Amino acid sequence: MTGLSFALLATDGAARRGRISTAHGTVETPAFMPVGTAGTVKAMTADAVRSTGAEIVLGNTYHLMLRPGAERVGRLGGLHRFMGWQGPILTDSGGFQVMSLAGLRKIDENGVTFRSHIDGSAHALTPERSIQIQHLLDADITMAFDECTPFPATEEQAAASMRLSMRWAARSRDAFVERPGYGLFGIVQGSTFRDLRAESAAALQEIGFHGYAIGGLAVGEGQAAMFETVGFTTPMLPADRPRYLMGVGRPEDIVGAVQRGIDMFDCVMPTRSGRTAQGFTRHGTVNIRNARHAEDPRPLDAACGCPACCDHSRAYLHHLFKANEILGSMLLTWHNIQYYQDLMAGLRQAIADGRLDAHVGELQQGWVAGDIAALPPSSTDAP
Numbered sequence: 001m002t003g004l005s006f007a008l009l010a011t012d013g014a015a016r017r018g019r020i021s022t023a024h025g026t027v028e029t030p031a032f033m034p035v036g037t038a039g040t041v042k043a044m045t046a047d048a049v050r051s052t053g054a055e056i057v058l059g060n061t062y063h064l065m066l067r068p069g070a071e072r073v074g075r076l077g078g079l080h081r082f083m084g085w086q087g088p089i090l091t092d093s094g095g096f097q098v099m100s101l102a103g104l105r106k107i108d109e110n111g112v113t114f115r116s117h118i119d120g121s122a123h124a125l126t127p128e129r130s131i132q133i134q135h136l137l138d139a140d141i142t143m144a145f146d147e148c149t150p151f152p153a154t155e156e157q158a159a160a161s162m163r164l165s166m167r168w169a170a171r172s173r174d175a176f177v178e179r180p181g182y183g184l185f186g187i188v189q190g191s192t193f194r195d196l197r198a199e200s201a202a203a204l205q206e207i208g209f210h211g212y213a214i215g216g217l218a219v220g221e222g223q224a225a226m227f228e229t230v231g232f233t234t235p236m237l238p239a240d241r242p243r244y245l246m247g248v249g250r251p252e253d254i255v256g257a258v259q260r261g262i263d264m265f266d267c268v269m270p271t272r273s274g275r276t277a278q279g280f281t282r283h284g285t286v287n288i289r290n291a292r293h294a295e296d297p298r299p300l301d302a303a304c305g306c307p308a309c310c311d312h313s314r315a316y317l318h319h320l321f322k323a324n325e326i327l328g329s330m331l332l333t334w335h336n337i338q339y340y341q342d343l344m345a346g347l348r349q350a351i352a353d354g355r356l357d358a359h360v361g362e363l364q365q366g367w368v369a370g371d372i373a374a375l376p377p378s379s380t381d382a383p
Contacts, residue, residue, distance in 0.1 A: 003210045004140065004183035006242045010352045014234065014261040017351040020211075020242055022088040022140040023181025024080060025055065029242065029263040030347050032254065032340045033058045033090060035271060038067070039083045042271050043326075043333040046084040052306070052334070053341040055087050056140075058266045061094035061133050065123070066116050070133040078138030090266075091139035093130045093172075093187075096148045096215075096247075107147065109164070127171035131184075135177055143213065144172035146187045151219045158191035165189045166203040173207050183210030185244060188237070192221055192229050201236035212237045213244040214262070218253070227256050234261035251280060251343055252367065255360055258347050270340050274333030277321045279308075281339065282363075283371045288332065293318040306338035307331060 010017040020027040034041045034049055037060045041049050049057060059079055064070060073082050079089055098105055098112045105114035111126030130145040146165035149158050169186050176184040186204035190196030204212060214233055217226045230245060237243055244264035245257050254265050270280065277289040281301040286293075288300070296314040304310075308317060308331035320328030343363075350359035 002178050002180060004181055006211070006240060008239065010354075012351045012354050012356040013259065015258050015347075015351050015356050016243075016261060016263055017348050018242065018263055020088075020263075021181070022056075022183070023179070024086060024088045024140050027055045027088055027264075028348060030254075030258045030344055030351075031056060031264050032344050033264065033266040034337050034340075035266055035268045036083065036085070037268075038063045039073075039079060041333075041337070043275060043330045044271075044337065048334055049085070049337060050087070052338040053345060054337065057085055057087070057089055059083075059089055059091045059137060059139065060097065061091055061130055061137075062097035062125070064091075064137060065094065065125075065133050066118055070136040074136035074138075078136075080138060088140040089137070090141035090264075091134045091137055091143065092246075093134070093143040093145045094125055095130070095146045098125055099148050099150075109167070111145070111168075127168045128175045131172050131175040140182055141211065142176060142182070142184045144169045144184060144186050144209070146189060146215060148219070149189055149191050149216045151191065151216070151221050153191050155191075155193050155196070158189075158193055158196055162189040162191075162196050162200050166200060166207075169204060169209075170207050173209070185209055185211040185213050185242075187213045187215040187246070188233060189216050191216055192225050194232050197229065197233045198236055201233065205238065209241070211242040211244060211264075213246050213264075215246045217245065218247045218249050218267075223253060223256070226253070227260065230257055230260045230262065251340070252364075254340075254343065255347065255363060258351075259356065259360065270336035271333050274336045275329040277328070277332065278336075279317075279332050279339075280336050281371060282366045283369055284367045286371050288314065288317045288328075289321050290318075300332075300335060301339070304335060304338055304342070306335045308335040 005021045007019045018029040033056050034054050036057045076082050098114050101114050105112050113124045127145040134142040145168050147161050149161040186209035188200045190200045242263045245262045249267045279286045279300050293314040299309040301309050350356045
């Protein structure tokens with residue numbers, strides 16, 4: 001099969017250290033993809049995202065088809081040129097967003113008809129149209145069109161949903177245009193039911209994809225059920241293809257999934273949290289709006305190399321959010337993306353060194369210890 005390639009470089013238990021090669025560069029795995037839903041990682045420039053060590057970002061079919069339109073992006077040279085990001089791009093198929101439009105969409109064998117959340121205009125999204133849009137966007141990694149099974153679901157409901165997604169997966173594969181450095185990922189569905197996940201994984205491998213995603217998780221099932229499902233699903237997938245857990249997540253979720261054999265992640269959490277004053281650090285999550293930061297001269301995370309931590313104090317970040325200054329969201333988003341990239345780099349190195357369990361233990365100790373409240377600044381510790 002032509003297309004993108006995946007090299008497995010090291011393992012530590014079920015965890016994997018790998019490298020994905022695409023038309024627009026390589027991605028070291030395990031990798032976290034910042035979410036650029038509408039052609040931008042919110043509050044970040046492309047150069048800022050790149051400076052964190054991020055090698056791949058995510059765009060979204062649903063949002064980009066509504067505005068500015070896939071054909072327009074295609075005429076302007078594709079999403080890489082349009083958004084100024086020259087590295088690899090993965091595009092979500094739009095299925096999750098369309099399925100979330102309760103009361104505004106209708107699903108049948110052919111696909112989904114829906115009304116835009118922006119202006120109420122009518123649209124149709126089929127497997128063929130989703131793949132066409134992602135081709136126009138010039139996505140390095142295209143996702144098969146699927147139905148994200150809601151949770152909770154009965155086994156009968158989950159089976160019907162999964163089998164529809166498998167029929168759509170075959171149509172997605174037929175519509176995909178093979179090109180060197182470009183790939184199509186299938187999406188394993190089946191809720192939390194082992195037999196359904198096995199059926200889905202087998203069906204996708206029969207069709208044949210460049211990579212395999214696990215969908216339908218992080219939708220309310222809880223961490224224990226998610227880990228259990230990931231744990232029994234990853235061994236069902238081919239070892240020589242990348243594995244992507246969609247929509248995950250919190251740092252502790254990512255770490256647990258890496259231990260269970262996942263290679264790729266995406267989530268809006270670091271950017272959304274950055275806009276709401278939540279910062280991820282090696283000592284847990286910090287709410288920079290809290291009054292205890294008002295006169296704290298320390299950086300948010302002393303081990304972080306982002307501008308928020310190198311150039312500014314907690315007191316300044318606190319002030320920006322209290323004053324509703326846009327710079328606060330920009331700096332804290334930058335920090336959160338940097339934290340996630342540092343987290344992934346540490347996991348990659350630990351797998352290569354064969355000390356993943358020890359590294360995870362160290363991470364967990366830092367999170368459990370928590371952030372230490374600052375003492376009132378003195379003349380000796382002023383920045």
